[in-house]
Amino acid sequence: MRNRFAFQSWYFLFWLVFFVAAKAIFLGYHTAKTAALAWSTVRGIFGYGLQLDASTAAYLCIIPFLLLLGGNLAGSRFPTDRLIRFYTAVMGVVVSVLTVADLELYRAWGFRLDTTPLQYLDSPAEMVASAGSAPLGLLGGIFGGLLVLGWVLYTKIVGRLPTLPAGFGRARAALVSLLLLALLVVPLRGGLQQIPINQSDVYFSSQPFANHAAVNVPWNVLNSLLLKNSGPNPYHFMPDSTAQRLVKQLYAAPATANLSNYNILRTPRPNVLFIILESFTAKFVGSTGGEQGVTPNLDSLARTGVLFTNVYASGDRSQKGLVALLSGYPNQPTGSIIKVPRKTEKLPHLARSFKQAGYRSAYYYGGELAFANMKSYLVAAGYDQLTERADFAPQDQNSKWGAHDHVLFNRILTDLSQKKPPGQPFFLTAFTLSSHEPFEIPIPKKFPGTSETALFRNSIYYTDWALGRFLRQASRQPWWENTLVVLVADHGHPLPDNSANESPAKFHIPLVLAGGALRPEARGRTITAFGAQTDVATTLLTQLGLPSNDYTWGRDLLRPGGNSFAFYNFNDGFGMLSPAGAVTYDHVARRVISRDAGVPDAQVRQGQAYQQVSFEDYLRK
Structure with a gap:
C-alpha cells in the first residue's frame, strides 16, 4: 500500500x-x-x-x-x-x-x-x-x-x-x-x-x-x-517605405573613395583571434580618451595596430554584444534575440562564414555557456569546439563566474600549440570575464581603494595584464606572423562617473586590430569614423575578401567615405551618434531625452527609422 x-x-x-x-x-x-x-x-x-x-x-x-x-x-x-x-x-x-x-x-x-x-x-x-x-x-x-x-x-x-x-x-x-x-x-x-x-x-x-x-x-x-517583442512593431514612427529609404541611405556606399592603403593585411587568409573583453568601457582606456595607466597593454597595441576611437556597443549586456559582434545584428530595446533560438538560427555568424572559407573554429569562455542562452546561439553557429567553465579546475576560478582570464588565455595557448591540421587557418573567439562584478582578481591590486569603481578599475587592469602576458607569449609562436587579433568590448559600463543609462559615454568601447598579419604601413593608424559593434563583422570579412552580403546591418569602417554613424539600444530607447553629435530617445515617453546642439532633426528621424526597420526585421525572423 x-x-x-x-x-x-x-x-x-x-x-x-x-x-x-x-x-x-x-x-x-x-x-x-x-x-x-x-x-x-x-x-x-x-x-x-x-x-x-x-x-x-x-x-x-x-x-x-x-x-x-x-x-x-x-x-x-x-x-x-x-x-x-x-x-x-x-x-x-x-x-x-x-x-x-x-x-x-x-x-x-x-x-x-x-x-x-x-x-x-x-x-x-x-x-x-x-x-x-x-x-x-x-x-x-x-x-x-x-x-x-x-x-x-x-x-x-x-x-x-x-x-x-x-x-x-x-x-x-x-x-x-x-x-x-x-x-x-x-x-x-x-x-x-x-x-x-x-x-x-x-x-x-x-x-x-x-x-x-x-x-x-x-x-x-x-x-x-x-518574453516581450512578439509584435506588432511598437516602434512605428513613419511609413515603412520612408523608414526603409532612410536606412538605405545610411548604408549607401560612397560613389567615389580613395582606396589607397585600404587593405591593412599582408596575407590573404590570416588566422583570426577574436577577443571580446568583458565590460571594457572606453572610460578606462587611455587610447580612446579614458583614464591613463589602467590598460597599458591595450594602449600599446593601439599605438602599433589600428585603433578605432569612435566605436559604440550596440547594447548594454554581454548577450547583446555577442550577437552584434559575431552576427552583425542590431539589438532590441527590450530583451534580446539570443533568448529566441529559432530567430538566432537565422542569423549569419562569423564562425559559419569562416568555416565556409576553410577555417576551423573554437570558442573559449571561462564561465557557463548556458548564461543568457549563449550556448544555443553558439551551437547553432557551428563552432568546432566549445570550452567553458566545466573544462577548468575549480581552484582556477573565482567565486562567482568562472575561470580567471589568465587561466583562459593559458588554455588557448596550450590548445593552439597542439592545433591540427597545422596548415589550416583558425577563427578563435575568446570571451573574458574577470572584469565582471564582483571584480575578483588573482593578482595584487594596482590601484588603491575599496569602492566599486576602484574594484572595477583593478579588474580592468588585471584583464589587461593577462591580455598583455598572453599576447607576448603568442608573438613567439610560429602562427603569430599569420594572425590578425581583433580586440573589442562586449559592452561599456556606467562606471566610472555613473553614466546615465542612455548616455553615449556608457556605450563607448575600444576596438583595436593588431597582430603579425598587419601590413607595416597600417600600424599606428587611427580611424575616427563613428561605428557600432554591428560593423565589426563586415569590416573583418571585407578585409579578408570574404562575402559579407548576409551582414546587412554592418558597414566597412575601414572604407573611406560614406556615412559615419553609430546606433545603440538601451532599455526602451535608442542613441544615435554622428560627427554632428549625439541624440538619445525614450520610447516610453516618445520624446528626445538629450540632444547635442549640432544634431539636426534629420538625425533624430534616422534613429527612429533605424529602430523601426531593425525591429521589424527582428519580428520577421
Whole structure:
C-alpha cells in the first residue's frame, strides 16, 4: 500500500513520464528527420531534454502540492483528491493540445511552438490557411491517444490519494508536504547551478532538429509568453517605405573613395583571434580618451595596430554584444534575440562564414555557456569546439563566474600549440570575464581603494595584464606572423562617473586590430569614423575578401567615405551618434531625452527609422 507522503514524488514522476512519451511522439511524427539521426543523438534528445521536462513537471506540481498542503491541514473534509484530479485533467488537456499543435506547426514553420500563433488571432484566415494541409484525423487520433495515455499513467503511477497514517497529526503531515513543495525549487531552476535553466541546457547537437526535439513544448510556450517583442512593431514612427529609404541611405556606399592603403593585411587568409573583453568601457582606456595607466597593454597595441576611437556597443549586456559582434545584428530595446533560438538560427555568424572559407573554429569562455542562452546561439553557429567553465579546475576560478582570464588565455595557448591540421587557418573567439562584478582578481591590486569603481578599475587592469602576458607569449609562436587579433568590448559600463543609462559615454568601447598579419604601413593608424559593434563583422570579412552580403546591418569602417554613424539600444530607447553629435530617445515617453546642439532633426528621424526597420526585421525572423 502506498504512503500518503510518497504521493508528491509519484505525481512529479507522472508528469515527467508523460513528457518523455510526448517527446517520443514528436520524434515518431517527424520520422524522416529522426531517421537521419544517430542513435546516440536520439538518446541525447531524451537525456538532455529531461532537464526541461523536469522543470515543467515541477511547475505543474506547484498547485497540487499546495492543495495537498491545505488538505493535510484541513483534514478529511477537504476534497484534496478530487481537486488534484480535476486540475490534472485540465492541465492534461492543455498540455495535449499544445503537444499536438506543435507536431504540425513544427513541420510547417521549423520551430517549436511558442507564442507566434497568437500573432494570427486577429487574422483567422491565415490560421485556417496554415492548418489547411494538416492531417486533422491523425492529429485528432494523437490527441485522443495522449488523453488516454495520461489517464493510464495517472492511474498506474499516482492513483488515489492515501489517507493519513493513524496517529500522524495534521501539523506534522503539513510540514512534510511543505518540505516537498520547497524541494520543487531544484527542478524548477534546473538544478543547483548558478544560472537557471534555459534552452541552452538542452542544445547539445550540431543538428538543429535534435536540439529542437529536446525542448519541452509547454516550457517553451510559457517562456515565450514571459518574453516581450512578439509584435506588432511598437516602434512605428513613419511609413515603412520612408523608414526603409532612410536606412538605405545610411548604408549607401560612397560613389567615389580613395582606396589607397585600404587593405591593412599582408596575407590573404590570416588566422583570426577574436577577443571580446568583458565590460571594457572606453572610460578606462587611455587610447580612446579614458583614464591613463589602467590598460597599458591595450594602449600599446593601439599605438602599433589600428585603433578605432569612435566605436559604440550596440547594447548594454554581454548577450547583446555577442550577437552584434559575431552576427552583425542590431539589438532590441527590450530583451534580446539570443533568448529566441529559432530567430538566432537565422542569423549569419562569423564562425559559419569562416568555416565556409576553410577555417576551423573554437570558442573559449571561462564561465557557463548556458548564461543568457549563449550556448544555443553558439551551437547553432557551428563552432568546432566549445570550452567553458566545466573544462577548468575549480581552484582556477573565482567565486562567482568562472575561470580567471589568465587561466583562459593559458588554455588557448596550450590548445593552439597542439592545433591540427597545422596548415589550416583558425577563427578563435575568446570571451573574458574577470572584469565582471564582483571584480575578483588573482593578482595584487594596482590601484588603491575599496569602492566599486576602484574594484572595477583593478579588474580592468588585471584583464589587461593577462591580455598583455598572453599576447607576448603568442608573438613567439610560429602562427603569430599569420594572425590578425581583433580586440573589442562586449559592452561599456556606467562606471566610472555613473553614466546615465542612455548616455553615449556608457556605450563607448575600444576596438583595436593588431597582430603579425598587419601590413607595416597600417600600424599606428587611427580611424575616427563613428561605428557600432554591428560593423565589426563586415569590416573583418571585407578585409579578408570574404562575402559579407548576409551582414546587412554592418558597414566597412575601414572604407573611406560614406556615412559615419553609430546606433545603440538601451532599455526602451535608442542613441544615435554622428560627427554632428549625439541624440538619445525614450520610447516610453516618445520624446528626445538629450540632444547635442549640432544634431539636426534629420538625425533624430534616422534613429527612429533605424529602430523601426531593425525591429521589424527582428519580428520577421
